[in-house]
Amino acid sequence: MKKDILRVHLVVLSLLLVIWLVPTNYNFLIWNLFLALIPFDLALTIRYLSVKKKLLFVKCGLTIVWLVFFPNAMYMVTDFSHLSSIGTGLMTEMQFFNYAILAVGVLMGLLFGLSSAHIIGRVYCGTRLPVWTLLFYIVLSFVSAYGIYLGRFLRINSWELVSAPHKVFTLFLTSLSTHSLVFVISFGSLQFALLVLYHMIRRINTD
Template sequence: MKKSEIKIFILIHLIVLGFYVMVYAIPSRFGFLIWNVFLALVPLDVALIHKTLQIKKQWPLRIIALIVWLAFFPNAMYLMTDFSHLSAIGTGLANPAQYLNYGVLFTGVFIGMLIGLSSLEIIVETLPFQKWYFKTPFYIFIAIVSSSAIYLGRFQRANSWDLVTNFKTLIDQVSFVMNPDLYYFVIVFGLVQLFIFSVYHLIWVRR
């Protein structure tokens, strides 16, 4: 990595650490965000490793890194569904306790998603073909995989590491949820992610 990239990498981790301190310091119902944001940070670290392996032309290790990245990337976009926890504090902004809870939740969700989106762009930059008609199918594929994984995570409580530790159970869960509700969820959240990917990509390429 370049020195500027290393500096950004360190700053991002310090920001995440600062968020952890905030969650511990502020009484809220969203302590689970510490774990969720950590899982969103994993794909960024793996994407940077993947980029380093590309420079060194370590193809076998690069393929492994890409698979690990794909397994953990949905955790970042999963944070979109954490807004459902607003029901725990009410949807109105009526008192200081709600202000703090809203602040913690929104900070965690957006930090995690932005980190995940950055990891996606790093991966896209390493693709062998950089024309839009090659990258567009890749974004669509990621949106479909990510939406499907979010559904399994939210409703079946599946986790990324189940791919290694509980693969058979995970396959059974996939078979169990193959229904119209899954398809509708994937279409809706797939489109949401494609809109987000598109806007972030346009910002990224002009940085």
């Protein structure tokens, strides 16, 4: 298990080095992937504390931090909007390379998000209460979708909930609109579908 976790981080580091050393249009993936990895590592830590049945207060605190950072992983789905910088025709070698870098970065971040949600769901909902797991995914999906909206359109960072709560609250009030509602419904539904599908696939592989 520990070796597998190490390998995952080595794969991420390898991709980050490629993005850093090779000229691409998507250097922002370095920061976005780092943020996407945080909820995954937090989920692993929370699972470890649950297995050891230690430090309940710490586990609850880390879960709140996980929830704050979770949208950063699912946020990466919106990074496909940056395809406009290279065009979508896929006709040139440079387009091939940039598209591959963007796609692997987005999908990697998405997998970190899905995996971390699955881990947290099992920690708090167990494996024998599918209704509670379903409710957990529903709430998480739409809360996360709103977090993505705040990050994508209002450029709010997760840590600003602590460093600048007044700013976040003000922007939250001003963001309540048809535009935000349609986004939250659309991306909340997308996340919910992905979370449920990932959950079912994991169950197939473990049964």
